[in-house]
Structure formats: structure tokens, C-alpha cells
Amino acid sequence: MGDKKTERVEIRVPSASLAVAAASCPNGCDLMAADVPIHGHPSIGIDFSFGDWKGKIHLDPMYGSFDNICDIEIPEGQEVDFRCPKCAVSLRDEKDLCPTCSARMFVLHLPGGGILEGCLRKGCSAHRLRIVDVDAQLLRVFKERVGLPGIDV
């Protein structure tokens, strides 16, 4: 098992066909806000800030849909910071920049090792879904090809 290589796989999903059912901060806090539904699904509750402003944003859980609810108006083009409302950890991606506008991106952790990334600039809708820990999923798809006897997934 020692020299296992890690690959990143990106998939494309049609907009608004998928609702995020569970998202957490890097420390594992549940970010879902059942009390603030958007499109009939629990939204993703996050604390945000820019300059001296602090507020609460509820992200649209439908992938590719942006009917977010924000308690203060964020100026168009403003880059904000996202934090976990429970443990205050930054949700900012320290490595990647937005491929569209070069702003910082935020990262939400999904069950099974998935990651949902989005741009932190208001008005930029760049976002992507990544399944980073693909072992279980890939084994299911490529079981024969991988050819690991006795592994039942």
C-alpha cells in the first residue's frame, strides 16, 4: 500500500440537478441549516466577512444555483472570507485561486472525501465539485479492471 498515488478527478454535473445534502468545515462541523431552506432543501450556513463587515450567508444547496441568502448586501466584485459558524475555522482554500477571476476560493467538505469549491468574489459563479478520495467509487466502477480479488465494495 505504501506508494499509492493520488489522482484528482473532476466531474461535471448539470446545474441545479444535485442538492448538497451534507457539508462540513475542515474540522467536521455540520454546516447544514435546516432552519433556512432554499429550494426546499437545507441551506449551507456560513459566517462571512469583508473589511469591517461581518455577516451570515446561507448558500443555495443546489449545485450550480446561486439563490444565496445574505443578511447584509455584499458589493458586486467584493472578495469575502468564509468561516465556520461553529468553530470559526477559515473555509478558504490556501492553494487554489479561482480559474475565472483569480480570487480566493472556499472549500466545503462533503461526505466520502468529496470537496465543493467556490469563488469568494461576489458575482463570480466559478465553482466545482471534486471527489478526492475516489477509492470506493472507482473500485465500484473499475472493479474488474482493478482486479483485486476478495474485495467486496
Ligand SMILES: [Zn+2]
Ligand atoms: Zn467548524
Ligand SMILES: [Zn+2]
Ligand atoms: Zn472567481
